[in-house]
Every structure is written in C-alpha cells, then in structure tokens.
Amino acid sequence: MELEPIDGYQRLLGQIAEAYTRGRAQALRAVNTQLIETYWLIGQYIVEFEQEGKAKSTYGQQLLKNLSQDLKRQLGKGFSRSNLVYMRLLYQHYPIGQKPSHQLSWSHYVELLKIDDDLERSFYEKQAIAERWSVPELKRQKETALFLRLAAGKDKAGIMKLAQRGQLVEQPSDLLRDPYVFEFLKIPESHLPSEAQLESLLYDHLQQFLLELGKGFTFVGRQYRITINNTHYRVDLVFYHRILRCFVLLDLKINEVQHHDIGQMNLYMGYFANEENVEGDNPPIGIILTRNKDELLVEYATYQMNSQLFVQKYQLYLPNEEELRRELTQIWQMEEGHE
Known part of the structure; x- marks a missing residue:
C-alpha cells in the first residue's frame, strides 16, 4: 500500500x-x-x-x-x-x-488586587485585557506608574474615563506619556549615555520599548535615511502605528531641546507626508524625546507649526510615584472645589 x-x-x-x-x-x-x-x-x-x-x-x-x-x-x-x-x-x-x-489569569488578578485604589485597579485591568499584557508586563506597568503618568494633567472627567475604559488611541495626543520611562535599560545613575548609545540600547530592548510606547506600534527602521537635494538626513527611530495608520518618527536628545531640533523634526514629517505615505496613510506624527524640556521655548518654536509634533520628556529610572499621586489628588480636589 x-x-x-x-x-x-x-x-x-x-x-x-x-x-x-x-x-x-x-x-x-x-x-x-x-x-x-x-x-x-x-x-x-x-x-x-x-x-x-x-x-x-x-x-x-x-x-x-x-x-x-x-x-x-x-x-x-x-x-x-x-x-x-x-x-x-x-x-x-x-x-x-x-x-x-x-x-485574565488568576496571577493577573493577584497583581490587580494589590492595588487599593478602585480607579487605578480598573485602569490596569482594562489595559491588560486590551493590550494582552503578560503578568510580568502588568507588573512593569504598575511599577512605572502608568496610570498616574497618563492621568496627570487630565481633568476629573478625563481621569474617570481613563479608569473606566483604559487608554484608547483615537488621536495623536493619545500616544503620549509624561514622562516616558526607560528603567528597563538598567543604566547606572553615574553613567550618562550619548544619544547614539541610548538609541542603540532602546533598539536592543525593542520589546520592552514597544511596551512603553503602547499599543499599536510596529517597528520600521533605525537611523532611517531620507535624502533631500542630495543631502542625507537620518531619523533615529521610525515606527508605524496600526491604529492611527501613520508613521511615528522619534528623535532622541540627551540635552535640552533647541529650536533647530524642532525644525528638523518638522522637516522629517514633511518628507514622510510627501515621499513615504501611501494611499490610506494619515499625516505622520513626530515625537522628540528629551531629558529636559523648556516649555516656553517649545511653545514659541512650535508656533503655528504642525500640531502632530510633540516634545516629551523621558527618564531612565522609575518615576516618583508619591509625587505623581499627590499631583492627581490636587487635580481631584481642585475639581471638587469648583463643583
């Protein structure tokens, strides 16, 4: 047979x-x-x-x-x-x-039940389901105070919405975190990496970096070369966001952002909009990540500029959770005082 x-x-x-x-x-x-x-x-x-x-x-x-x-x-x-x-x-x-x-598994719920605050617990539960976090990923997001970072700066209604629905990505500003936390790089406090070293480390820890960036990011390239009139430029990191259907360009700065850094990012965004986008793509988003940020300089340098260009802070170590919690409490109390 x-x-x-x-x-x-x-x-x-x-x-x-x-x-x-x-x-x-x-x-x-x-x-x-x-x-x-x-x-x-x-x-x-x-x-x-x-x-x-x-x-x-x-x-x-x-x-x-x-x-x-x-x-x-x-x-x-x-x-x-x-x-x-x-x-x-x-x-x-x-x-x-x-x-x-x-x-979610029982191990997920053990981690969630360690959170006393009902709003905070609800957020992590919704987000763990939406982004399919493993238990270690859930632990990491708790340790980096993701809920507090996202809630900071929102009004009471925004905080409630965040807790009840999780973080929904519906517009470019929904991608942002303040600050971004790169504690997974395990850089000694006595050592300040160069921009090239920081970029290399983030690339080497891409899985953790994508977790910090949030849901929907797909990696496209590192030191992505663009050419304009025979002059070559390189974007530090390029991603594509599946939900917003657009390129997300990241530039890393270890020092305070200058006005020419913002102009350069605007140049990159213009190039991608005209040369890289295909039918169905939305305008690109540009994010400059910096350790220090002069709010007034950024305000003036981005005057009437592309509203999808953001300057955001990052830090190499875990955030001060108590400070973030105090900030959230102040927002809550101020809102209650006006009711």
Whole structure:
C-alpha cells in the first residue's frame, strides 16, 4: 500500500498540529475561567461567613490560617493563607454583577488586587485585557506608574474615563506619556549615555520599548535615511502605528531641546507626508524625546507649526510615584472645589 504524496502528508500533519494547539488553548481558557469563578465563590463563602458574625470568636480571628491548614490537608496546594486573602479580596472588589473577566489569569488578578485604589485597579485591568499584557508586563506597568503618568494633567472627567475604559488611541495626543520611562535599560545613575548609545540600547530592548510606547506600534527602521537635494538626513527611530495608520518618527536628545531640533523634526514629517505615505496613510506624527524640556521655548518654536509634533520628556529610572499621586489628588480636589 502506497503512502500519500509527501505534500498531502505534510498537510495532514499540519492539520493535526493546528487542531491540537487550538484545542489545548481552548482547554486552558476553560480551566482558567472555571478557576476564577471557583476562587470568586470561595471568597464569597468566606466574606458571608464573616458577615454573619461567625468569625468574631477566637476561632474566627484565625479563620484564614485555620482554613488554609485544613484545606491544604484535604485538597492539597493552592490554599495558602495568602491565596485565601486574595480570594476574599476578589469577591469584595468584584461583587455580583461585576465579576472579573475570564480574559485574565488568576496571577493577573493577584497583581490587580494589590492595588487599593478602585480607579487605578480598573485602569490596569482594562489595559491588560486590551493590550494582552503578560503578568510580568502588568507588573512593569504598575511599577512605572502608568496610570498616574497618563492621568496627570487630565481633568476629573478625563481621569474617570481613563479608569473606566483604559487608554484608547483615537488621536495623536493619545500616544503620549509624561514622562516616558526607560528603567528597563538598567543604566547606572553615574553613567550618562550619548544619544547614539541610548538609541542603540532602546533598539536592543525593542520589546520592552514597544511596551512603553503602547499599543499599536510596529517597528520600521533605525537611523532611517531620507535624502533631500542630495543631502542625507537620518531619523533615529521610525515606527508605524496600526491604529492611527501613520508613521511615528522619534528623535532622541540627551540635552535640552533647541529650536533647530524642532525644525528638523518638522522637516522629517514633511518628507514622510510627501515621499513615504501611501494611499490610506494619515499625516505622520513626530515625537522628540528629551531629558529636559523648556516649555516656553517649545511653545514659541512650535508656533503655528504642525500640531502632530510633540516634545516629551523621558527618564531612565522609575518615576516618583508619591509625587505623581499627590499631583492627581490636587487635580481631584481642585475639581471638587469648583463643583
């Protein structure tokens, strides 16, 4: 009996592999869904037991400790005291009618439940789902205070919208973060990299850099050469944004931005609009990243200039979260004072 031709056999092999991979992924999602629902239900049982007053006795004071010991003995791993604390929190923060999403794992929710503020937690949950963050990516965004950075400068309504919907990219200004944080480069504080070194490091850590830039960025090129009247220029980093359907040009500066830097970026944007754009592309966005920014100089240098040219600050180390939180509190209090 002759075997099927080799191409037919390879097709069969591919079909089986695809079916198995798809089935396994579906099984894992089903297991995760059931796990989240079970942990939520366990949290409900614990909270209701406490609310009925049964936990006020001496036994009740050590309820989670005793539960952990007994459940581990009966059911095995998964019932540490810490895990039971988070199951209880899961029910408390996601009451009936607001159950947690099955698109995130239990490990995601453990990280989310460490956040006390409801608005902040809601933002990270929405953003983790929208951008399909892994648990390490979620941790990183929390550590760099992404919510506080995006919320800074918004009014109360804008902060609420951000918390309830996550960061939606609908216009060029939605791409911006203040400041951008490049702590993943792990540059010693005593060392100040040159512009070329910084660009090289960002390129070497492209995955982390794309995470910091946000959803929708596709890398196009580094030191992208453009030629105008036989003169060559190079854009430090070029991306294409899939949602806004436009090129995003990045220029890196280690010193304070000067007016000629802004003029040069405007030149790059004009070139891309006329020479690189194809049908369906929107006008390019230019972002100059700098460690220091003279707001007045930028205002005057961009007077009546392209509104899609931005000068944004970056820093090499984690932001001061307390300062950002104080700023957010001040915005909130000022808004309440005017109501």
